[in-house]
Amino acid sequence: MFKNTLTIFLLTLAVSSIRAQPYNQFNTSYGYIQLGPMNTDWAHIYTDRSKFILNKPIYSYDGTFASYNTSNLNFQTNLTSRMTILNSNGNVGIGLTTPAQKLHVNGDGRFDGKLYVITNPAADWDYGLAVSANRDKTKVLTVTRAQTGADLFVVWGNGVVNTKTLYSEEIEVRSDAIGSYWPDYVFKSDYKLTPIKEVESYIKEHSHLPDVPSQAEISKNGINVAEMDAILLRKVEELTLYIIKLEKEVEALKEANQQK
Structure with missing residues (x-):
């Protein structure tokens, strides 16, 4: 018992x-x-x-995978971190563990489908799409022909844009870019208008107007659109002065004939 x-x-x-x-x-x-x-x-x-x-795939019943407590969610391959999601703000980093934006990629990326960027800036002059570069001759943004790889549109690190054809309803050149070119000085009283005989001699020798780039120069160096517009305007203004001068000479001849 x-x-x-x-x-x-x-x-x-x-x-x-x-x-x-x-x-x-x-x-x-x-x-x-x-x-x-x-x-x-x-x-x-x-x-x-x-x-x-774990030697088998892992399935989540409700599709949720999460980090514990204050830990970041970290995905690795070959014992190396490949993608990190910060616990503090949800920023996703690919190729780095300290992402500074909602998606931060350290390395090359590729999209084989469409890429849509929809922005809603908080204020005027805010960024919609920003690309930065630390070298002038870096191709910051490039559109290439898929079949040949030829560049069709290039934005360089120094802001220069190369393209074959540009279609636009309107192009505005900022005043700070053309202010130094604009030829209001032509109509000032101290402007020295080249005598028309000298202009004629220059044309006969060079086959283009004075101060206007030659065909060879344009073929080699291209043109600055703002500067070229200012040059053409200066020539129109000079032509106006020639016409005014000619008109005065004609009027003087008329008066002289009437007095005879």
């Missing part, structure tokens, strides 16, 4: 001990794994090893 009572007591003590422990622990000579609900909210898997290896 005493022996049976002692056996029941020991079994009851053992069951109570098992129930008090909220997990099962599996031990080997290399370490342990603890598996079980540690509190009323979470079930845990703990180990004293530095890594887990």
Whole structure:
């Protein structure tokens, strides 16, 4: 009778001990794994090893994968971090672990489909799409022909744009870019108008107007549109002065003939 009572007591003590422990622990000579609900909210898997290896795909019932507590969510291959999602603000970094924007990529990227960029700047003059470069001769933005790889449109790091054809309803050149070119000075009283005979001699020798680039120069160096517009306007203004001068000479001849 005493022996049976002692056996029941020991079994009851053992069951109570098992129930008090909220997990099962599996031990080997290399370490342990603890598996079980540690509190009323979470079930845990703990180990004293530095890594887990799972030899099958992992499926989440509700599609959620999350980091614990204040930790970042980090994805690795070959023991190297490839993508990080910050716990603090949700920024996603590819190729770096400290992303500064919602998507921060350190390295090359490629889209084989359409890319839509929809912006909603908070204020005027804010950025919609910004690309930065640290070298003048960097092709910051390039459109190429898929079949040949030839550049069709290039924006360089120094702001220069190369393209074959430009279609636009309106092009506005800022005043600070053309102010130094604009030839209002032609109509000032101290402007020295080249005598028309000298202009004629220059044309005969060079086959173009004075101060106007030659065909060879244009073919080699291209043109500055703002500067060329100013040159052409200066020639129109000079032509106006020639006409005014000619008109005065004609009027003088008329008066002289009337007096005879």
